[in-house]
Amino acid sequence: xxxxxxKGFDPVRRRLLTEGLRSAAGVxxxxxxxxxxxxQARALPATAxxxxxxxxxxxxxxxxxxxxxxxxxxxxxxxxxARFGEPVALGTPWFEARKVPCEMCEDIPCxxxxxxxxxxxxxxxxxxxxxxxxxxxxxxxxxxxxxxxCEVCFNVCPVRGKAITLELQHNRRSGxxxxxxxxVHSSDCTGCGKCEEACILEEAAIKVLPIRLVKGRLxxxxxxxxxxxxxxxGALVTPDVPHQYNLPEGMRYDYEGEGLIREQPADSPFSxxxxxxLNRKGGL
Amino acid sequence: xxxxxxxxxxxxxxxxxLVANRWLLARRFTQLAILLLFLPxxxxxxxxxxxxxxxxxxxxxxxxxxxxxxxxxLMSGHLPEAIAAVSAxxxxxFYLLVGGRVYCSWVCxxxxxxxxxxxxxxxxxxxxxxxxxxxxxxxxxxxxLLLPAVTGALTWExxxxxSMMHRGLIxxxxxxxxxxxxxxxLDLLIVRRAWCGHLCPVGAFYGLLGRWSLLRVSAVNRxxxxxxxxxxxxxxxxxxxxxxxxxxxxGHGPVIDSGLCTxxxxxxxxxxxxxxxxxQRFDNRVRPATAGSTHQSEVSP
Numbered sequence: 001x002x003x004x005x006x007k008g009f010d011p012v013r014r015r016l017l018t019e020g021l022r023s024a025a026g027v028x029x030x031x032x033x034x035x036x037x038x039x040q041a042r043a044l045p046a047t048a049x050x051x052x053x054x055x056x057x058x059x060x061x062x063x064x065x066x067x068x069x070x071x072x073x074x075x076x077x078x079x080x081x082a083r084f085g086e087p088v089a090l091g092t093p094w095f096e097a098r099k100v101p102c103e104m105c106e107d108i109p110c111x112x113x114x115x116x117x118x119x120x121x122x123x124x125x126x127x128x129x130x131x132x133x134x135x136x137x138x139x140x141x142x143x144x145x146x147x148x149x150c151e152v153c154f155n156v157c158p159v160r161g162k163a164i165t166l167e168l169q170h171n172r173r174s175g176x177x178x179x180x181x182x183x184v185h186s187s188d189c190t191g192c193g194k195c196e197e198a199c200i201l202e203e204a205a206i207k208v209l210p211i212r213l214v215k216g217r218l219x220x221x222x223x224x225x226x227x228x229x230x231x232x233x234g235a236l237v238t239p240d241v242p243h244q245y246n247l248p249e250g251m252r253y254d255y256e257g258e259g260l261i262r263e264q265p266a267d268s269p270f271s272x273x274x275x276x277x278l279n280r281k282g283g284l
Numbered sequence: 285x286x287x288x289x290x291x292x293x294x295x296x297x298x299x300x301x302l303v304a305n306r307w308l309l310a311r312r313f314t315q316l317a318i319l320l321l322f323l324p325x326x327x328x329x330x331x332x333x334x335x336x337x338x339x340x341x342x343x344x345x346x347x348x349x350x351x352x353x354x355x356x357x358l359m360s361g362h363l364p365e366a367i368a369a370v371s372a373x374x375x376x377x378f379y380l381l382v383g384g385r386v387y388c389s390w391v392c393x394x395x396x397x398x399x400x401x402x403x404x405x406x407x408x409x410x411x412x413x414x415x416x417x418x419x420x421x422x423x424x425x426x427x428x429l430l431l432p433a434v435t436g437a438l439t440w441e442x443x444x445x446x447s448m449m450h451r452g453l454i455x456x457x458x459x460x461x462x463x464x465x466x467x468x469x470l471d472l473l474i475v476r477r478a479w480c481g482h483l484c485p486v487g488a489f490y491g492l493l494g495r496w497s498l499l500r501v502s503a504v505n506r507x508x509x510x511x512x513x514x515x516x517x518x519x520x521x522x523x524x525x526x527x528x529x530x531x532x533x534x535g536h537g538p539v540i541d542s543g544l545c546t547x548x549x550x551x552x553x554x555x556x557x558x559x560x561x562x563x564q565r566f567d568n569r570v571r572p573a574t575a576g577s578t579h580q581s582e583v584s585p
Binding site for chain 2: 019020022023024026027030031034035037038039041042055058059061062063064065066067068069071072073080081083084085086089090091113114115116117118121
């Protein structure tokens with residue numbers, strides 16, 4: 001091999017090159033594994049809630065330095081840092097509503113404590129926090145839907161009367177009672193989780209979930225006629241007259257009410273029940 | 285040092301155990317004290333330092349942030365609050381003063397683990413194992429800084445054993461014990477000083493900082509060296525000693541100028557000839573050979 005050596009074979013350079021290649025290969029392997037792991041780490045479990053003001057998950061994991069200052073300044077020990085082996089990105093703050101919900105402190109100490117702004121300091125009004133959104137996940141289990149009085153979620157809601165309202169409905173099972181159905185309004189729900197914590201069932205029927213999982217969105221081309229009408233101050237397509245139902249004489253239709261009504265004149269030859277008319281003697 | 289003997293035995297015989305371990309003891313005390321400052325809060329509600337080594341708040345006045353983490357945040361494309369920059373600057377200034385890798389040997393909790401592995405390695409006289417390049421850490425540092433730019437997240441923090449261990453001790457370990465144990469076994473059985481001396485990108489970052497730091501170890505009395513090799517045996521970055529200790533012919537000053545020196549002071553501890561001492565980087569004076577050559581045992585009555 002003396003010929004090769006003559007052509008400038010330098011053992012030191014060879015060693016450095018080999019070593020560099022080995023290092024590069026090893027580090028590239030580590031990078032690949034870590035990169036793949038990162039993608040998984042971004043998938044936050046649906047029950048894991050970030051503190052108020054948290055940037056969206058992707059940006060949050062670039063901004064949060066895992067110092068735990070938010071955890072320390074949380075007066076209710078709601079927040080915790082993800083430990084190794086837990087399904088949340090290591091060292092990042094999170095909470096579970098069913099265990100300890102966010103108490104929605106007015107001064108938002110967790111946000112104030114964050115040194116990097118992973119919890120956005122522009123959040124100064126806690127009712128504008130959007131940690132998630134509550135959802136009645138199980139109407140079959142929620143006792144309000146069975147016609148029983150509960151309303152616990154409505155009563156514990158810190159954005160009282162706005163984030164959760166009670167809708168009065170007819171109880172068709174008993175036929176004579178009312179049902180007080182809790183209804184969440186995403187326009188006001190902060191996702192604090194007080195409702196989920198307080199739900200009296202063994203497994204909560206109302207849960208705080210990530211907004212992206214819960215919220216639907218109407219196609220952008222949709223126009224709701226009555227809203228457009230309201231905006232325009234009148235109907236846009238057809239003359240703005242009350243709808244005429246093309247019904248037989250003596251009938252009318254009560255929209256959103258009783259439905260089809262037979263208006264029977266006093267001197268009608270017809271009975272209330274059609275069978276009587278058909279079965280009467282002599283025919284028509 | 286004789287074969288099979290623990291380094292530092294000579295000085296222990298002459299000056300006693302305390303002197304032979306003075307810097308080591310100071311270091312252990314500092315490491316534990318810093319750790320303990322974080323613990324009365326979660327344990328008893330007495331808040332001295334909140335947070336962890338990634339970012340902390342001392343006595344509600346002094347904010348400190350790890351500059352490497354801040355750099356990663358910037359690389360991910362997020363512009364942090366001003367307080368993060370200020371607190372990282374305080375940390376930078378501090379380590380520029382006392383030596384970059386003072387973080388490694390005086391603060392980092394993983395150091396106690398890897399030092400324990402090294403101690404056991406010596407005790408059990410474990411030789412050999414695989415070899416790694418000490419330059420690997422620069423690749424690791426590059427990886428750590430590049431990953432946020434690609435993934436948009438602090439990806440290294442998913443696995444970083446340094447922050448994982450410190451955070452674990454304060455906020456709860458989870459399975460982080462397994463990682464710490466892994467590092468211990470790696471150092472003990474596979475590669476000597478593998479983590480702190482070859483791989484750790486956090487140490488690499490502080491090593492970079494250490495290139496410009498003020499406080500240094502100097503082989504000021506290098507003329508007195510009797511080649512016992514004890515300092516090489518205990519030094520976690522033994523390649524940094526030779527230029528200062530043996531580089532007189534090449535015109536190298538006695539100050540250890542490598543940023544990778546951790547300022548642990550172990551070489552000062554184990555040297556029976558008082559070759560080493562702490563000084564500052566511009567102090568390249570050498571003690572005259574006559575004074576330096578006087579061996580302790582020769583002058584004792």
